Amino acid sequence: MAQGGDVIPLPPPMTRALAAAAEAAEAGEVPVGAVVTCAGEVIAVAANAPRRLHDPTAHAEILAIRAAAVALGRERLEDCDLWVTLEPCARCAGAIAHARIGRLYYAATDPKGGAVEHGPRFFGQPTCHHRPEVYAGIAEAEAARLLRGFFADRRNSSGDGGEPPPGG
Numbered sequence: 001m002a003q004g005g006d007v008i009p010l011p012p013p014m015t016r017a018l019a020a021a022a023e024a025a026e027a028g029e030v031p032v033g034a035v036v037t038c039a040g041e042v043i044a045v046a047a048n049a050p051r052r053l054h055d056p057t058a059h060a061e062i063l064a065i066r067a068a069a070v071a072l073g074r075e076r077l078e079d080c081d082l083w084v085t086l087e088p089c090a091r092c093a094g095a096i097a098h099a100r101i102g103r104l105y106y107a108a109t110d111p112k113g114g115a116v117e118h119g120p121r122f123f124g125q126p127t128c129h130h131r132p133e134v135y136a137g138i139a140e141a142e143a144a145r146l147l148r149g150f151f152a153d154r155r156n157s158s159g160d161g162g163e164p165p166p167g168g
């Protein structure tokens with residue numbers, strides 16, 4: 001696993017993913033954004049939307065993978081890369097494997113809900129039949145700042161004590 005660090009300038013797809021994450025926050029969603037690229041071209045952009053869609057599976061990665069597969073007219077995306085602002089959860093890691101995503105780039109790590117370098121470490125399991133190349137830590141500070149800001153605002157406004165971030 002490579003550590004990208006906070007390089008400047010950021011790769012454009014990660015910049016797009018961060019913008020989608022910021023839009024999610026404005027809509028009251030946990031700020032996570034995802035982008036699928038194919039041959040360097042952006043095929044799909046999605047923001048986390050479980051609340052808006054009343055769909056607990058509507059993580060940014062799932063929505064971006066679905067949109068990319070529809071756009072390309074096929075279910076296998078082996079020539080595509082996924083850029084996401086938070087370490088994917090177990091379900092999204094499963095979707096990434098089923099989609100045969102070539103490279104996974106993610107920003108912030110998620111010790112509570114992540115499944116790439118935390119928890120089940122999905123891609124390292126013998127039952128995982130496709131493992132993408134994984135590059136972590138690109139724009140990590142910016143993505144983590146969005147998440148921290150979101151949960152701090154929620155704690156201040158709702159007084160519900162916040163809740164652990166669901167995985168990306």
Ligand SMILES: [Zn+2]
Nearest residue numbers: 059089092168
């Ligand atoms: Zn997820």
